[in-house]
Amino acid sequence: MTTVLKLGGSVVTDKDRAEALDGPALDAAADAVADALASGDTSDLVVVHGGGSFGHHHASKHGVSKTEGTDDAGAALEIHAAMKTLNDFVLSRLHERDVPAVPVHPFSAACRNREADLTLMTEQVETMLGEGFVPVLHGDGVVHEGKGVTVLSGDEVVTAVAEGIDADRVGFCSTVPGVLDDEDAVIPEIRSYDEVVEFLGGSDSTDVTGGMAGKVRALLALGAPATIFGPDDLRAFLAGETPGTRIDGG
Numbered sequence: 001m002t003t004v005l006k007l008g009g010s011v012v013t014d015k016d017r018a019e020a021l022d023g024p025a026l027d028a029a030a031d032a033v034a035d036a037l038a039s040g041d042t043s044d045l046v047v048v049h050g051g052g053s054f055g056h057h058h059a060s061k062h063g064v065s066k067t068e069g070t071d072d073a074g075a076a077l078e079i080h081a082a083m084k085t086l087n088d089f090v091l092s093r094l095h096e097r098d099v100p101a102v103p104v105h106p107f108s109a110a111c112r113n114r115e116a117d118l119t120l121m122t123e124q125v126e127t128m129l130g131e132g133f134v135p136v137l138h139g140d141g142v143v144h145e146g147k148g149v150t151v152l153s154g155d156e157v158v159t160a161v162a163e164g165i166d167a168d169r170v171g172f173c174s175t176v177p178g179v180l181d182d183e184d185a186v187i188p189e190i191r192s193y194d195e196v197v198e199f200l201g202g203s204d205s206t207d208v209t210g211g212m213a214g215k216v217r218a219l220l221a222l223g224a225p226a227t228i229f230g231p232d233d234l235r236a237f238l239a240g241e242t243p244g245t246r247i248d249g250g
Helices: 023-039 052-061 073-096 123-130 154-165 211-222 231-238
Strands: 002-007 044-049 101-103 110-112 118-120 134-138 140-144 148-152 169-173 226-229 245-247
Touching (some): 023 073, 044 073, 044 154, 052 073, 154 211
Parallel strands (some): 002 044, 110 140
Antiparallel strands (some): 110 118
């Protein structure tokens, strides 16, 4: 069974401070992944992490978003370098726990056409899984025809990878226990964006990828069941449970 797990940037970093890692939270997530693999609860696993205070900070500084691009190579490199730094932190924590994690940098594996359609090569991810590795991808800059480089969110990476490798399970680990209604109760299931649009606000911190609204849109577009849950439910998800909010646009 193939699982794609997204670790939200707000989970593993402090998004209110530039390039600030949340070490204890990342350690806890790495522990959960390592234990799930060691126990056999999870077998083929792809990890994707968001940009948090690393990529979002630099993208915002240069005015780069999913729709606004830059043709400044220095700006593009700065955004990518920040994401690579965070990716190195994630890989390091996983390696400390004997997880066979290897990087896949979307900047060199993805592109958008003029209509903003995304192409992400996933053959290497499938090959890595077949060889027993845990591919670790992340939000990044992406070459965008006619716009230079725009932002590729980790949410988009999740859906592109899940579709490309025909994943069986998809989970988003966020800072909240699921999608919340106006009384801060977890919405158990979402089948259309219109059902919950009134509850989906933007992120409180610097986020150029759409916050919770972007996550819900991305998972509904996936066309397969997925789950949004909080850090406390990460182990349950990796054990095969469906905590938090189930999202099924199919």
